[in-house]
Amino acid sequence: MRYTAQDIRLGNMAAFRMVYQMYHQKLYFFTLRHVQSSYVAEETVQLTFIRLWERRESLSPDVPLGQQVFRIAKSIMIDLLRKQYVRERHTGMLSEGMEREQPAFDLDRKQELERVYLCIENLSPVRRHVFRMSRLEGWTHKQIAEALSISPRTVENHILRAVHQLRKALML
Incomplete structure (x- = not known):
């Protein structure tokens, strides 16, 4: 059976599970190819499906579901990379300051x-x-x-x- 964004918008858990099974691996490898980090890739996938479910009412019935899933993943991936960069920059600044005497x-x-x-x-x-x-x-x-x-x-x-x-x- 093929599920649509409308099915998920209505809270159909079977549709959500099917979408999860269809896109989990694809999203993981898509993200891994861009970030080169299995941790960030897995975190992106998990957050993508959490956000998909939490914001299911805002899914567009006119846009293919796969496109919406990948759009969410891309947004989350960018946010995670940005936060990681800020964290590393601040950590680097702290360790730099400690090394100096x-x-x-x-x-x-x-x-x-x-x-x-x-x-x-x-x-x-x-x-x-x-x-x-x-x-x-x-x-x-x-x-x-x-x-x-x-x-x-x-x-x-x-x-x-x-x-x-x-x-x-x-x-x-």
Whole structure:
């Protein structure tokens, strides 16, 4: 039997299981080819099917189900890679700082970092929150927009203005 997006939209668990069986392996190898990490590939597949079920009501009956599944997987894969990059960048910065044994330099760096954090604290509450979510926690504009119930364009404007304001404050 061939199931459609409409079947899943209606909560048909048999349809969901069949789609899972049809696409699990294909999604895994598609993702693995792009990320070269079996952990990220498996995580992407699992999150794809979780999101597919959680957001089943928003599936389009006009778009082939396979196309929608791969679109969800691609989005999740990009989010996971972005978060992994941010995590590795921060971990690398921390280990770099620990390896260095120059107290004077570390003191200057610490003072500069404190100055940056003070400037961030001087941003308006909403702008500060959006900036932290984006730059410090690695959220995407879309994730921030959904979490705060604002448009992605508003998120982008907050970040641009925050960066501009921080640059201006740090130049003084």
